[in-house]
Amino acid sequence: MIEIEGRSILSIFDAIEDSIYVIKRDYTIEFMNQAMVRDFGERTGEKCYRVLNGCDEVCPWCRNEEVFEGLTLHRELYLPGIDKHYRLTEMPLRKEDGTLSKVSMYRDITLRKKTEEKARASEEDYERLFEHVPSGLYVSSKEGRFLNANHYLLKMLGYESKEEFLEIDITKDLYVRPEDRRKFMDEIERNGYVIDYEANFKKKDG
Incomplete structure (x- = not known):
């Protein structure tokens, strides 16, 4: 709990870049720092729910009573x-x-949230492309474990479940000739990519 000594704490609030306001138990705004005024205008004396949410009643997410009982709350x-x-x-x-x-x-965490949303959208776009490309695709670890595979590859190799397919060992269970996997990885290590590499894969039934 913060205790006010004169207006010293309010002066500190005014110097903080985050938006800060103080309200009474009846939701009336008593103080707004300069950052808050920049975002919402000078609205001291008005109800916080009108200023923040533009409504005529208490915001549905309000937790005033808990704070006035002594709790400190953190949320987005x-x-x-x-x-x-x-x-x-x-x-x-x-x-x-x-x-x-x-x-x-x-x-204000708007920039961070929008960046996260863009990253999530990009990931979803990648997943859609990965699943709908009319070719068998997979992602694997260097150690030879599958991380992902699209449904075209599962169909080509006779697997009904992605979970089942991801459990198999690439070198032993996918390649007809295990040395082809080693050659493939050597190419990756040497050049960083592989083009037109041919190898025979085993189907589920062998």
Whole structure:
């Protein structure tokens, strides 16, 4: 719990780059630091749910009561009105007169979230391409274990389940001639890639 001594703590809040505001138990905003004002405008005296969510009633994700009971909370929050993601920290604040308020600190993590979303979308695009290319494809470790395979390869080799296929040993169970696997890996080590390498694979039934 933070305790206010004069306006010293509020001055500290004002110097912090994260958006910070303080509210009373009735949701009225008592203080907004400069970062908060930049994001939402000067809205001291208004209800926090109107400022943050543009609504006329308490936000469905509000956990005020827990904070006023003494808890400090950490969570992530998306505000659709300004299309931003935040890392939110909420904690009780005891004022000089002994009354409690709540301080909320919003750290903007929008860039990180959007980067994660792009990476996730790229991975999904790769998976779709991997599965729908009309050729047998697989990904394996250097040690000879399968990491992934598409359904075309499973069909070609007579496997019904990807889980079953991923359990087999590449050198012993896939290559008709185990030395072909070793030659293949030598090419990879030497050149970093292989083009037009031919080898015979075993089907499930041998």
